[in-house]
Amino acid sequence: MRDLTAKRVLITGGGHGLGRELALQFAMQGATIIVTDLDLVRVESTVEYLTNAGHTAVGYRMDVSDPVSVKAVRNQVRESVGSIDILINNAGVVFGGAFMDVPIEKHMATYRVNTLGPAIVTHAFLPDLVENSEGHCVNIASAAAMIALPNAATYASSKWAVLGFSESLREELRLNGHGHVGVTAVCPSYVGTGMFAGVCTPRFTPMLTPKKLANQIINSVRKNQEQLLTPWLVKLIPLGRGTMHRSLFRWLCNWLRVTTSMITWNSKPPQPTVEVPAARVPTLPPPKRTRKAAAMAVDESYP
Numbered sequence: 001m002r003d004l005t006a007k008r009v010l011i012t013g014g015g016h017g018l019g020r021e022l023a024l025q026f027a028m029q030g031a032t033i034i035v036t037d038l039d040l041v042r043v044e045s046t047v048e049y050l051t052n053a054g055h056t057a058v059g060y061r062m063d064v065s066d067p068v069s070v071k072a073v074r075n076q077v078r079e080s081v082g083s084i085d086i087l088i089n090n091a092g093v094v095f096g097g098a099f100m101d102v103p104i105e106k107h108m109a110t111y112r113v114n115t116l117g118p119a120i121v122t123h124a125f126l127p128d129l130v131e132n133s134e135g136h137c138v139n140i141a142s143a144a145a146m147i148a149l150p151n152a153a154t155y156a157s158s159k160w161a162v163l164g165f166s167e168s169l170r171e172e173l174r175l176n177g178h179g180h181v182g183v184t185a186v187c188p189s190y191v192g193t194g195m196f197a198g199v200c201t202p203r204f205t206p207m208l209t210p211k212k213l214a215n216q217i218i219n220s221v222r223k224n225q226e227q228l229l230t231p232w233l234v235k236l237i238p239l240g241r242g243t244m245h246r247s248l249f250r251w252l253c254n255w256l257r258v259t260t261s262m263i264t265w266n267s268k269p270p271q272p273t274v275e276v277p278a279a280r281v282p283t284l285p286p287p288k289r290t291r292k293a294a295a296m297a298v299d300e301s302y303p
């Protein structure tokens with residue numbers, strides 16, 4: 001999709017970090033931006049920022065893990081700005097820590113937002129992309145979609161799924177005669193948005209800036225690039241995995257400090273509460289608050 005002027009671009013998680021930067025940069029190309037996020041305050045702040053700068057933007061609160069919320073927003077978007085041309089599945093969460101130290105609710109939230117989210121949102125909006133003369137779907141995966149990431153096992157696997165989803169969807173669209181809809185899977189290493197605060201970045205892999213990454217993503221859409229692996233070392237992961245003996249590849253990942261990068265992760269919200277619909281919460285009597293239970297208790301600010 002060479003020309004982005006007047007294209008309608010919907011971004012999930014567009015209220016903060018990479019999503020907000022993508023909103024700004026697509027707007028600067030003359031696109032109409034539909035900002036969506038779980039956090040309404042962030043939606044309003046991004047829309048205000050864009051409109052004050054003279055761009056065209058609307059915003060909606062949308063929880064990517066809730067099909068009802070997504071369907072409702074899709075109907076509103078069609079009424080207000082029409083069918084979208086570009087969908088960016090960007091919303092994501094991470095809960096770092098040793099697998100057993102992280103409450104299961106957080107692991108489940110990771111899959112709900114990072115893996116089910118792109119499927120739910122794409123299911124709702126793909127007909128829009130197909131009905132237009134050209135369309136594009138960008139799925140923000142991660143370098144962790146191709147490599148082991150201790151202390152973020154469910155995050156990494158949630159992104160492996162996003163990569164598999166992107167590859168399969170692209171081929172399915174092509175087979176079904178919808179080759180005018182491109183799919184790009186984005187696999188960046190760490191980006192300086194706060195989501196991975198405290199991590200020790202791997203050797204030769206400095207923290208990416210949201211600005212530079214957003215720029216690369218826009219170029220990928222223009223060129224209909226299937227994958228964006230960045231920075232350069234990430235491009236070598238598939239080759240290394242495919243050709244090296246497992247023990248050598250493991251040694252290399254250790255030496256590059258990929259394997260240990262998450263040990264110092266200490267990000268705190270701005271990750272919003274991922275709400276569990278009331279109907280799905282079983283009404284059980286409150287458990288007795290023993291000292292052990294208190295230690296294992298789920299942080300109330302998380303799902």
Ligand SMILES: NC(=O)c1ccc[n+]([C@@H]2O[C@H](COP(=O)([O-])OP(=O)(O)OC[C@H]3O[C@@H](n4cnc5c(N)ncnc54)[C@H](O)[C@@H]3O)[C@@H](O)[C@H]2O)c1
Nearest residue numbers: 013016017018037038063064090091092142190191193195
């Ligand atoms: N930051 C990194 O180092 C990095 C690296 C690789 C990939 N990524 C991926 O890039 C994407 C953007 O990450 P970021 O660093 O900008 O994170 P961020 O935390 O700055 O922004 C994520 C946004 O998603 C929103 N969100 C969370 N749950 C949601 C839900 N259920 N529905 C709708 N919106 C929701 C949040 O409110 C937030 O505004 C994520 O998918 C992330 O996994 C990030």
